[in-house]
Amino acid sequence: MYHIISIRDFERSDLDYLLDRAQEFDTGKYRPGMLDDKLVALLFFEPSTRTRMSFATAMARLGGRSISVDSVEASSIVKGETLADTIRVVSGYADAIVLRHPKEGAARLASEFATVPVINAGDGAGQHPSQTLLDLYTIRQSMPVDGIDVGLLGDLRYGRTAHSLALALSLYGVTLHTIAPVGLEMPANIALELRERGMEVVEHPNVEEAIRELDVLYVTRIQRERFPDSASYYNVASSYRITTDLLDGVKERLMILHPLPRAGEIDPAVDRTPYARYFEQARNGVPIRMALLHEVMK
Ligand code: CP
Missing domain, CATH: 3.40.50.1370 (Aspartate/ornithine carbamoyltransferase)
Known part of the structure; x- marks a missing residue:
């Protein structure tokens, strides 16, 4: 698994594997320093509470660090920089990129210019694969x-x-x-x-x-x-x-x-x-994103 862009890219066995990994993280079966030399870039060009904070929490729990851009206004996109150039540049700073963007297809495009793994954190009306994993995880708990x-x-x-x-x-x-x-x-x-x-x-x-x-x-x-x-x-x-x-x-x-x-x-x-069960569901974002971050950066 390299980029995490769309559920269409997953077989059922991939989903089950990630759910099993998340369960291990959830029950404390992990080493806290697993990602201690890694850095993730959180590029959020649309508002978010859960996805951004649970990715940051997951990274911190694995000993890694995060850098972030929290809005278009706070980035050089307002000066006319393209997403492709932004991604090329950020690939030089971080070991993985988590991207939320208002345009459907933005994460796929980003993955074509990135030299590190890209995780789609929501692209317009397109896809939100890490949300789906935590939804499946929550169902599977019951x-x-x-x-x-x-x-x-x-x-x-x-x-x-x-x-x-x-x-x-x-x-x-x-x-x-x-x-x-x-x-x-x-x-x-x-x-x-x-x-x-x-x-x-x-x-x-x-x-x-x-x-x-x-x-x-x-x-x-x-x-x-x-x-x-x-x-x-x-x-x-x-x-x-x-x-x-x-x-x-x-x-x-x-x-x-x-x-x-x-x-x-x-x-x-x-x-x-x-x-x-929706607050429990939101909490499950952390083990799922621990599993995803570890998978793409291990
Ligand atoms: N579920 C979800 O994506 O929430 P946020 O927009 O707060 O990240």
């Missing part, structure tokens, strides 16, 4: 992933976490239930790709229709920053919300996941139910 029913709720058009996760779940014989506001459905090319991979994809008009069938409900926020204008955002904003009333009659083992941040789509009262 149940085998094979053959379960997973609902994806929310902005399936622009939501990169939904795209990555759906592709990964297609390797596990999962039945996918999609529930999206009108206009925010899963892009047709991804839905086709999932079906060509043998996945059963069932579309539902609302979450009420699907929720009692589900083992996992993966809620996503509407990706306001990807909308062309605020009017089209307000047309769909607040069109779905998970409340405790909705949870009557669900499977006992239902897990509600969310990549976070949330923006009103899960009532905070749900946090106190046994179904809410």
Whole structure:
């Protein structure tokens, strides 16, 4: 494993290997100085709390160090420097690059100019592979992933976490239930790709229709920053919300996941139910990113 760009580049055995490695890190089976001579560059050209901080935490826990750029405004991109030149330069400073960028395909492009491994930390509406690994890890802590029913709720058009996760779940014989506001459905090319991979994809008009069938409900926020204008955002904003009333009659083992941040789509009262697993999910970003960083820099 060198670059980590898209779930499309992974076989199931690669995913399982990384999940097993993360579990070892999670249970303390690692040497704290494993990356003590290594430096990672965190290039975040879009806001982030979880991904940036958990990569930094993972690196520190393995004894390595991080350097970072936290916004376009704080970088020479505002002076007109290209991403390709930025990546060439940063490759000379660090042993790996973690990149978040608003444009789909940016991480792949970066990998073509980098002389060190690139990890995609989210590229526009494209992919977010390290998020998917921590999603799978969280599911696997409670149940085998094979053959379960997973609902994806929310902005399936622009939501990169939904795209990555759906592709990964297609390797596990999962039945996918999609529930999206009108206009925010899963892009047709991804839905086709999932079906060509043998996945059963069932579309539902609302979450009420699907929720009692589900083992996992993966809620996503509407990706306001990807909308062309605020009017089209307000047309769909607040069109779905998970409340405790909705949870009557669900499977006992239902897990509600969310990549976070949330923006009103899960009532905070749900946090106190046994179904809410999203804060545990966020915590799992650390062992997963320890496994990834170690894998690309060992
Ligand atoms: N889930 C996720 O990518 O969160 P951040 O945007 O805070 O990194």
